[in-house]
Amino acid sequence: xxxxxxxxxxxxxxxxxxxxxxxxxxxxxxxYGLFWYKQPSSGEMIFLIYQGSYxxxxxxxxxxxxxxxxxxxxxxxxxxxxxxxxxxxxxxAMSAGNTGGFKTIFGxxxxxxxxx
Amino acid sequence: xxxxxxxxxxxxxxxxxxxxxxxxxxxxxxxNLYWYRQAAGRGLQLLFYSVGIGQxxxxxxxxxxxxxxxxxxxxxxxxxxxxxxxxxxxCAWSRGTGGSNTGELFFGEGxxxxxx
Numbered sequence: 001x002x003x004x005x006x007x008x009x010x011x012x013x014x015x016x017x018x019x020x021x022x023x024x025x026x027x028x029x030x031x032y033g034l035f036w037y038k039q040p041s042s043g044e045m046i047f048l049i050y051q052g053s054y055x056x057x058x059x060x061x062x063x064x065x066x067x068x069x070x071x072x073x074x075x076x077x078x079x080x081x082x083x084x085x086x087x088x089x090x091x092x093a094m095s096a097g098n099t100g101g102f103k104t105i106f107g108x109x110x111x112x113x114x115x116x
Numbered sequence: 117x118x119x120x121x122x123x124x125x126x127x128x129x130x131x132x133x134x135x136x137x138x139x140x141x142x143x144x145x146x147x148n149l150y151w152y153r154q155a156a157g158r159g160l161q162l163l164f165y166s167v168g169i170g171q172x173x174x175x176x177x178x179x180x181x182x183x184x185x186x187x188x189x190x191x192x193x194x195x196x197x198x199x200x201x202x203x204x205x206x207c208a209w210s211r212g213t214g215g216s217n218t219g220e221l222f223f224g225e226g227x228x229x230x231x232x
Contacts, residue, residue: 006159033219043204045160045223052218091159095219103175104150104210104221106160 002027004094006107013082014115020067021077021110023092032096034075035104036066039089048090051075079112087114118143122207122224129231135180135194137227139207142188147209149190150221151182154204166190167212202231 003026013019025034036048051059051066059066067076079086089111095104122139129135141147148167152160162175164182172182179198183191190207207224 035220037221043226043228045206045208045221047220047222050218050220093160093221103162103165104219105162106152108159 002029002094002096002105004092004105004107006092006110008110009108010111010113012113012115013079013086015084016081018078018080019082019112021079021090021092021112023075023077023107025073025075025092025094027094027096029096032094034066034068035093035095036064036075036077037091037093037106038086039091039109041088045091049077082114084114084116087112118209118222120207120209120222120224122205122227125225125227127227127229129197129229131199131231132196135192135197135201135229137192137205137207137229139190139192139224140188141190141209144188144209144211146187146212148212149184150208150210151180151190151192152206152208154206156203160206164192197229197231199231202229204228 005024032053034051038046038048049059049061049064049066051068058068063080065078089109091109092107093104119142150165151163153163154160166172166184169184180194205227208221210219210221
């Protein structure tokens, strides 16, 4: 069975510092994708970054980078130079190929608080 | 460009009443469509997904049903709501299989349902 685990219910970070949000996953499918989404208090889900299981390099998108350690089955999100607007819920997610389409499962989320 | 819209944004319904949430996607064809539910302060639970018209897969046994009468229309329904149906419902789409599709999800604005 596929599973995503986020063990940090809440995290605090000082503005302008970096923060790492943890995510571990479990799947028996050799082909899968890992995602991070941000959910502000408004409720919308915003895509941040993607890592494919066969990608050799860690994904980066601006201030976001994904620390992909395949052997450990971890896909931690690193946010550099935190900003007040980064305060939100962050979800790690995984999709694995299945016949005819994709299904994405989500972790429980980590609430990030950025302090001024 | 592609857009996704779901409505209504907010709904307060009595126990035992019916439900209909609608979601439409524009600017793409043959998308995969999804309904997720998010309980307060929790992660997203996949309820239904569809890879084509009339093709619905249910992930969890429940009081809800889904239909896809048109390629870009996805409807979540219930004949009789329960208190436990309260939550934040998110419709999403992803590109169909093949090519460079990563499985990234694009979400609607969400519908907040309160069952009293």
